[in-house]
Amino acid sequence: MVRLLKAIAMCPARTPVRPGISFQRTALLLGAMAAALIGGPALAEKRANYFNDPFLQVTKGIADCPVPEGPMITEAEMRIQAHVRIERGTRCYLSGRCRLPNSYLYDKEIIPRVEKAIVADGRFADTSVWVEGQRRWVSLKGCVRRKEQAEALEQLVRQLDDVEAVINQLVVRKLDR
Numbered sequence: 001m002v003r004l005l006k007a008i009a010m011c012p013a014r015t016p017v018r019p020g021i022s023f024q025r026t027a028l029l030l031g032a033m034a035a036a037l038i039g040g041p042a043l044a045e046k047r048a049n050y051f052n053d054p055f056l057q058v059t060k061g062i063a064d065c066p067v068p069e070g071p072m073i074t075e076a077e078m079r080i081q082a083h084v085r086i087e088r089g090t091r092c093y094l095s096g097r098c099r100l101p102n103s104y105l106y107d108k109e110i111i112p113r114v115e116k117a118i119v120a121d122g123r124f125a126d127t128s129v130w131v132e133g134q135r136r137w138v139s140l141k142g143c144v145r146r147k148e149q150a151e152a153l154e155q156l157v158r159q160l161d162d163v164e165a166v167i168n169q170l171v172v173r174k175l176d177r
Contacts (some may be wrong), residue, residue, distance in 0.1 A: 037087075047072040051085065051104070054111035055132045058118050062071055062173055065143035067126035088135055098136075106162050107133030114138055121156060124149060131157075131168065136164035143173040 049055065053071040072083065089102035100106060111133040118124055118131075127149055132139040138157050144150045151172040158166045 014120075045074055045097060047074055049067060049073075050075070050078040052079075053104075053132060053134050054107050055130065056115065057128070057130045058115040059124050059127045059129045059142075061124075061126040062128040062143045062145070068130050068132075068141040070130070071132055071134065085135075092135070103135040103164075106136045110136065110138065110160065110162055114150075114163075115159055117156055117160060119154065124153060127170075129153065136162055137167060138163055138165070139167040139169055141169045142171075144170050145172070145174065147172055 047069075049071050050073060051071065055070040057067075086102075089104045090163060092098035092103035093101045100105070111131055114131050114133075116128065122143075127142065127144045129140060129142040129144070132141065140150075140153055140157065142154070150168055150172065152169065154166050154168045157163060
């Protein structure tokens with residue numbers, strides 16, 4: 001592409017590259033095509049929390065714990081998931097397991113309660129934990145110092161009202177000495 005642009009730049013300004021199209025117009029069209037080819041895939045892969053699933057950090061005791069990505073998806077993934085989320089969310093209500101008409105409606109209530117329970121417990125100040133909610137399922141992400149902490153966090157969250165499942169994705173990160 002660079003060679004082509006250099007070759008075009010060397011053409012005399014008054015010589016049309018194609019009959020009826022000026023040099024400037026050809027260069028502009030080629031530049032636009034190059035920008036579309038280079039920038040198109042990057043724009044298509046923009047990731048966002050399209051469904052506004054709650055995701056927050058509840059403890060900050062391990063400074064070098066990498067931040068989990070959270071519920072970030074592409075627009076194409078969002079379109080694919082939309083129907084499935086509607087069906088899954090409504091099935092809970094229709095089966096009588098949910099009092100609200102969609103199981104995803106619980107998440108904005110559940111995640112703040114998870115945060116309060118973890119902070120109030122007091123055993124997890126030396127961890128870095130993020131929580132994410134989707135359809136009454138709580139994902140625990142981040143770092144703990146001991147395997148027992150990960151297990152205790154899972155048990156604590158599992159006991160909270162309206163939590164259907166807990167997905168424990170915590171990793172053990174020992175202190176550097």
